[in-house]
Amino acid sequence: MTPVVEIVEHAPAVSLALPDAVGRALAAGGILAAAPDPYAPGRWSLRAGSKVGSVAVGVPGTDEAFTVRVVPKVPVARLFFLLGYSLDPQGAWREGEVEVAEHRDLLPALAHTVERQVDRALRQGLLQGYRTTEESALVVRGRIREAEQIRRRFGATLPVEVTYDEFTADIAENRLLRAAVERLLRLPGVPGDVRRRLLHQRGRLADVTVVVRGQPLPVWRPTRLNARYHTALRLARVVLENASAEHAPGGLRIDGFLFDMNKLFEDFVTVALREALHGAGLTSRLQDVHHLDEAAAVRMRPDFVLYGADGVPAAVVDAKYKAEQRGGFPDADLYQMLAYCTALGLREGHLVYAKGNASHAAHRVRHAGILIHQHALDLDQQPARLLADIAAVALRMLPDLRV
Incomplete structure (x- = not known):
């Protein structure tokens, strides 16, 4: 039986008995923070960061294998809402349409969801x-x-x-779907019933060329003709872009799927803000490049910059997937936002965190007159409430606008 190690994201480190080769592989793969336990030979101290999901580490030539499962603090159903909204805020795919309640772990829920969406896409036959x-x-x-x-x-x-x-039928859309199905079939932890349905979907796509691992993914563009594929294709890209690298450090094989909660939270916040400010005659850019110094030697990439009708920066936001500690949020975030506001010529800046002790706090910088807002979103609430909180952040940005 394959041992399963379960760790909660951003939880305190745990000490576990692991072969040294497995511990070194986990550390080298950047899956979590792993180091030999100085107080207990043969044990490793493991601490998960913001990456959640499941990976399997197996030693070739032996029956020994280890599965490390990093459990998100956010309920799986809520995580899928964040993912769905960031992929397509206007789409029909929502938490209520995806049956994830029966799957409490991330990978089984993802495999189930992808298979259901692929089935819906192919119900009318393969797109040609x-x-x-x-x-x-x-x-x-x-x-x-x-x-x-x-x-x-x-x-x-x-x-x-x-x-x-x-x-x-051998087109980019079908190639992406087959690549995602093939990838899920290779991952450990996919339930047997879901695996059987994935095999059925692979059969339907049998005449489609297999995408060779390591090659660029096929490029597709949303059109009216492939509308029934949109949700499945976006989920397929999530599967393929978040799959952990298959490699063999020191004779070990690592295979799995990992979500980066930092990126997921950042994508959700920026897309939701863009939607909340839609129709105001403003332009928003995500990860827009600016420079701190006049010589343009120091680059800055704020998560979200809003521009007024005159093309001048009007508001700046940075999303941080961090929970507030007893001493408050990290001071370094304030310094970073101060640099953004100074370089962009803004009077106010906004930091958005995943959770905090209070929904909002503000700090006025001495001698600069810059006001830095710290907003905290509780992700463990109903989607409508969460989007309302995002709308409240957008409302606080409105006094900053010079239009």
Whole structure:
């Protein structure tokens, strides 16, 4: 039986008996903070950060394997709302439409959700489209590639180097879905019933080219024709972009799936703010590059910058997935926001945290007159309440605007 180690994100470190090779692999993979326990030989001190999910570490040539599961503090159903909203705030996919309540762990819930969305996408059959194909043929089809014909055939009549547009199901959308299904089937911890349904979906996509791991993912664009695929495709990209690297440090194999809660929270806050301020005649940019100094040598990338009608920065926001400690939020965040406000010429700045002891606090900087707001969002509440709290943050930004 494979041992399972369960750790809660950002919880105090725990001491566990682990083979040294496994401990070193966990530390080298950046999965969590791992170090030998100085007080207990043969044990390792493990502490999870903001990455949640599940990874398996197996030693080749033995039956020994370890599964490390990092449990998010946010309920899985709420986490999926944050994910769904950040992917498509106007879409129909919402917490109520995704049956995650029966799956309390992240990976089973994700696999279940992806399989259900793939099934919905393929219910009317595989989407087809035109794909440009280049090949050698015995008959002329499409256009002759004259340069290739001369270079490769030296004047020979046959075969002919041709290029043509083929109407096929082997298109980017279906390739992405198959890649996500294949990836989930390789991950440890997917329930048996979900795995059987994923195998069924793989069968439906059997004629689609498999995306080779390490190659760029196929590019797709949302259109009216592929509308029924949108949710499944966005979830497929989440699976493929958040899969942990398969590698073998020191003869060990690590495979799994990890969400970075820092990025998930940042994506949710910035998208929700953009939606809350929609229609105000303003422009918002996410991760916009600015510079602290006049020589443009020091780069800054605030999470969210709002611009007025004149194109001048009007408000700045940075999202921090941190819980308030007894001594308050880290002072370094205040210094960072002060730098943003100074460089952008703003009177106020806004820091948004995942949770805190109070919903709002503000600090006026001496001799600068800059007011820095600290907002705290309780993620463990109903989506409507959470979005209302985001709207309240957006409302506090309005006095900053110079329009």
